[in-house]
Amino acid sequence: MEIKKWVEYGIIPYEALLLADPNISEIxxxxxxxxxxxxxEEEYTVGVVCIQNKEDCSEIVNIAVLAEYQGLGYGKQLLDYAISHVKQLRSKNLIVKTANSSIQALAFYQKAGFRMVEIVPDYFTTSYSESIWENGILAQDQIILQLSWME
Structure with a gap:
């Protein structure tokens, strides 16, 4: 297993990215x-994380692991790497946004220490042209979670 930075002109891992965000134009x-x-894993991309950095806060805008590699710790390794990267940049907070229907993601982030800080009602029903269903639940509201640390 190896984590490395994507280089310009490299292959864009759409297969993984689309697992977390079904909107290709947004990606x-x-x-x-x-x-x-x-x-x-053996030079085959099994997961990806995209981080946008601002002055005091960074945001994970996409994190995904291919289905056949989920549950093997790859997502946790990506998240830990993202947290380390953001801390090196001296950012004070890391946020991630997900849907009310993303039960596994909500648990995943909270286990890593993220706390829910905001709910954006009807975000998914107004921002996406097609309904998104996960776990038998309609994605309606956006949940914003934040991880903060002291320097």
Whole structure:
């Protein structure tokens, strides 16, 4: 297993990115504005994390692991790497946004110490042209979670 930074002109891991965000035009919008890290197994990309950095806060805009590699710790390794990267940049907070229907993601982030700080009602029903269903639940509200640390 190796985590490495995506290099310009490298293959964009759409297969993984689309697992976390079904909107390809949105992915194309934020991908090139992000620090992108790939987790590879024998030179095969099995996961990706995209991080956008601002002055006092960074945001994970996409994190995903291919289905056949989920549950093996790759997502946790990507998240830990993202947290380390953001701390090195001297950012004070890291946020991530997900849907009310993303039960596994909500648990995943909270286990890593993230706390829910905001709910954006009807975000997914107004921002996406097609309904998104996960775990038998309609994605309606956006949940914003934040991890903060002391320097």
């Amino acid at each position: 194309k919008r934020y991908f090139y504005q992000s620090d992108v890290f790939l987790i590879e």
